[in-house]
Amino acid sequence: MKPSAKPGPLPARRRSAARPPLTAEAIVDAALGEIDAVGLEAFSMRRLGAALGVEAMALYHHFRSKGRLLDAVMERLLDEAELPPRGEVDPLLRLRRFLESYRKIAIRHPHAFILLVNRRFNTERTFVLYEQILEALADAGLDPALSARFFRLFGYYVGGAGMADIASRAQQPDATPVGLEHFTLNERFPRVGAVAPHLRVANLDAIFAFGLDVIFDAMRRERNKASGERLRRSPGRDPS
Amino acid sequence: MKPSAKPGPLPARRRSAARPPLTAEAIVDAALGEIDAVGLEAFSMRRLGAALGVEAMALYHHFRSKGRLLDAVMERLLDEAELPPRGEVDPLLRLRRFLESYRKIAIRHPHAFILLVNRRFNTERTFVLYEQILEALADAGLDPALSARFFRLFGYYVGGAGMADIASRAQQPDATPVGLEHFTLNERFPRVGAVAPHLRVANLDAIFAFGLDVIFDAMRRERNKASGERLRRSPGRDPS
DNA sequence: ACCTGAACACCGTTCAAGT
């Protein structure tokens, strides 16, 4: 349906040369490469098999379904996110760097990023990441209730930002073509006309940073508010 | 791949009764109903045709491709968002009500909501909505640069929140099953164990409202800051 | 253990033909 590059006919399978034995890791790498190249819609087990020089069915020996393979691709994407090591930098700065690296995944892998939004995070790998992030939130002085709120808040934000930035950057070839240029913008949509220059792709980095500022300012404020309340309730010692 | 209810065999086409003539509107309504019922993955032109009592190819007389039909379904979803009429309530409250109604679309149409995140908003209908929202931001006292920033910020937020809430509520049948219950949470992932109770589905409404609080507080603050700067630069008059 | 080949029940879309 919406192949970013027209996929064309299936590539011929290269069999002659001695093929390295198929591994789960090699399949995942090839799958991500294939999704990057032709889009998630055009990605298929048959196409991936052809790219690897095997029949599609050989893949089922390593992954029991396409869904399981996509979960593995999702975890491959997660490897590109970076959380700086604990202790060296401020915990809030660690979280900010993580969110910035997360958004870069969307820019590097526009067709695959949706797997991080779409597929449920309930593999062991994602729980390790959760633990690290919640640890940073606790290090920053947030209690579990506030950690839960901000965990969701910046999770929503970074997921939505990735998806929206992708949509802004890439035209979908089968979408209804209207676009800014097809009608006199300032006449019918004066507000859109006034704001549009600020929404160009060149400004998306600054806009993303601004949203992070808002979120991290609120985290600092809420943390100080909560610790102030604790101090007022029992001055001189910290319950919990 | 990930049909929410197993779609089963295609339903038999009901031809005998005098079928009402096919209209674009009836097709869109049926398409949304079908997506709600079987999921976007299992939704097909053939299945939709069968539900409407026609051959799949009859649909191509009203929509030139599946992509165009999905754009129309996206606009149908947008009709369920509500922006209260101008003038009666505070502009920021109007925006907040809009965002709350937008999120409700995700809860009502978990399989279809992704169309609002995935497909580019460049139809005329979406420009009318943009204009109304940017008008409300201007009414609230934000200049175009700040309007652009907050427009993206809450857009990212509400899109990401809808997708994440859907993922939290619905199990994907083909995902790798790990889940909280399969290992001793508090031993290996103590922070996850401490925060998990606050992340239950029952708390998602409050968490969403908290994020909106953060965003709207920041809007008020930034607006006042900007208008204060204007006053300082030229006291006594407001250079628009 | 690892891979192939045929088969099943599907896809979106084209095209010529019917009314």
Added chain:
DNA sequence: ACCTGAACACCGTTCAAGT
């Protein structure tokens, strides 16, 4: 104008068979 039927080039996945 509106719809059908056959066809084309694909899907994911099953199963029995090969090495």
